[in-house]
Amino acid sequence: xxNNKRPLAVCLVSGGLDSCVTAAFAKEECEVxxxxxxxxxxxxxxxxxxFNKIADYYQVEKRLVVDIGYLKKIGGSALTDTSIDxxxxxxxxxxxxxxxxxxxxxxxxxxxxxxxxxxxxxxIYIGAxxxxxxxxxxxxxxxxxxxxxxxHEGTRPETNIKIRTPxxxxxxxxxxxxxARLGAPLELTWSCYKDEDLACGRCDSCLLRLKGFKEAGLKxxxxxxxxxxxxxxxxx
Amino acid sequence: xxNNKRPLAVCLVSGGLDSCVTAAFAKEECEVxxxxxxxxxxxxxxxxxxFNKIADYYQVEKRLVVDIGYLKKIGGSALTDTSIDxxxxxxxxxxxxxxxxxxxxxxxxxxxxxxxxxxxxxxIYIGAxxxxxxxxxxxxxxxxxxxxxxxHEGTRPETNIKIRTPxxxxxxxxxxxxxARLGAPLELTWSCYKDEDLACGRCDSCLLRLKGFKEAGLKxxxxxxxxxxxxxxxxx
Numbered sequence: 001x002x003n004n005k006r007p008l009a010v011c012l013v014s015g016g017l018d019s020c021v022t023a024a025f026a027k028e029e030c031e032v033x034x035x036x037x038x039x040x041x042x043x044x045x046x047x048x049x050x051f052n053k054i055a056d057y058y059q060v061e062k063r064l065v066v067d068i069g070y071l072k073k074i075g076g077s078a079l080t081d082t083s084i085d086x087x088x089x090x091x092x093x094x095x096x097x098x099x100x101x102x103x104x105x106x107x108x109x110x111x112x113x114x115x116x117x118x119x120x121x122x123x124i125y126i127g128a129x130x131x132x133x134x135x136x137x138x139x140x141x142x143x144x145x146x147x148x149x150x151x152h153e154g155t156r157p158e159t160n161i162k163i164r165t166p167x168x169x170x171x172x173x174x175x176x177x178x179x180a181r182l183g184a185p186l187e188l189t190w191s192c193y194k195d196e197d198l199a200c201g202r203c204d205s206c207l208l209r210l211k212g213f214k215e216a217g218l219k220x221x222x223x224x225x226x227x228x229x230x231x232x233x234x235x236x
Numbered sequence: 237x238x239n240n241k242r243p244l245a246v247c248l249v250s251g252g253l254d255s256c257v258t259a260a261f262a263k264e265e266c267e268v269x270x271x272x273x274x275x276x277x278x279x280x281x282x283x284x285x286x287f288n289k290i291a292d293y294y295q296v297e298k299r300l301v302v303d304i305g306y307l308k309k310i311g312g313s314a315l316t317d318t319s320i321d322x323x324x325x326x327x328x329x330x331x332x333x334x335x336x337x338x339x340x341x342x343x344x345x346x347x348x349x350x351x352x353x354x355x356x357x358x359x360i361y362i363g364a365x366x367x368x369x370x371x372x373x374x375x376x377x378x379x380x381x382x383x384x385x386x387x388h389e390g391t392r393p394e395t396n397i398k399i400r401t402p403x404x405x406x407x408x409x410x411x412x413x414x415x416a417r418l419g420a421p422l423e424l425t426w427s428c429y430k431d432e433d434l435a436c437g438r439c440d441s442c443l444l445r446l447k448g449f450k451e452a453g454l455k456x457x458x459x460x461x462x463x464x465x466x467x468x469x470x471x472x
Contacts, residue, residue, distance in 0.1 A: 137392060138389075
């Protein structure tokens with residue numbers, strides 16, 4: 001049963017593992033509103049499908065889907081520019097990954113803030129993590145602290161919105177463990193940067209996810225291309 | 237003649253008086269790239285037309301037009317929600333004006349920053365002013381300072397982008413005077429919040445603009461509905 005006195009939170013839900021577990025954290029303390037942002041990434045349709053499945057699972061009524069396809073026009077990332085290849089079979093270990101979308105999280109926080117101010121939400125939840133993918137500068141807590149200050153300065157005096165980043169210090173193993181503990185529907189999530197039918201199992205995002213499940217001693221419930229190939233079936 | 241050693245600046249150009257004069261300031265010191273943002277405002281087409289005319293005037297090659305129509309979906313402002321009336325014949329003097337679009341300038345700065353990072357621009361110019369329309373919280377320098385910090389924290393280590401707000405302490409009179417001094421094409425600008433054919437002369441934005449020209453002792457070069465009515469012609 002929902003308690004009406006719980007604060008309202010806007011959760012940024014991409015449909016991936018991290019945002020699903022972050023939403024599970026939000027649900028522990030808040031009423032939730034889910035926002036999903038398409039930004040011209042390769043696996044846009046599959047991520048939107050995962051978003052809606054997770055929102056259905058949590059019976060979320062307030063949903064907002066916005067399109068910032070202009071990030072594709074701006075380019076500069078393998079995630080939005082199809083002329084740049086998504087790296088395979090190798091985890092980026094230093095420097096800024098080629099999948100960095102310039103200042104993307106500022107767009108996400110701005111969208112969540114505008115909506116939060118209109119619907120009266122007190123918190124924004126975002127599934128950023130400084131660990132593993134530490135190459136993304138806009139995933140650091142110091143960035144969210146600065147955005148929180150910008151929200152304080154740039155919204156109505158009576159508006160008071162804080163940015164919560166519950167998994168920011170977790171590695172993928174801890175994220176998987178937290179998801180399992182909170183009963184997050186990990187089977188509904190989608191992480192692959194490259195494919196939409198079966199996860200490729202080879203991009204940065206798949207490799208990290210698989211490593212996280214393995215280290216947590218759990219089986220990843222989503223299907224992978226390699227599984228099918230191992231069973232002698234034809235991969236698409 | 238252009239000097240190739242001048243730094244590159246991304247100018248946010250709405251097509252209004254303030255952004256036109258701000259672009260004129262940018263041109264004094266930098267090579268410029270112009271970005272225009274449609275956000276579902278009532279006078280979207282007319283503002284885009286003004287943007288292109290001003291860009292042509294300054295012979296700007298790098299132009300980016302992005303659409304953030306989702307702000308209309310989020311609502312909460314008379315500028316984007318047609319069920320809320322735009323006030324007429326009265327200048328808002330205290331509180332947050334009903335035309336405040338929640339956290340709008342954070343979206344504009346985020347867009348300008350992503351583009352600036354990709355094209356290697358060092359500055360973002362925005363025509364915000366704390367004076368006159370001081371009711372908009374996201375027009376204060378303290379907000380831009382926080383966003384500048386967020387840019388520092390949230391972009392690549394080698395990226396160094398500063399936000400310039402040359403007219404932030406100017407009233408409309410000073411903006412008009414600066415525009416005249418810098419040779420800005422004020423006749424190409426559009427400020428009216430309400431109409432697209434002839435400026436209404438009655439909304440907040442028109443009243444402020446007319447007051448600015450009057451105080452500067454200059455005639456506003458754009459046509460107003462009232463002018464036509466005064467001449468006995470039929471207004472549309």
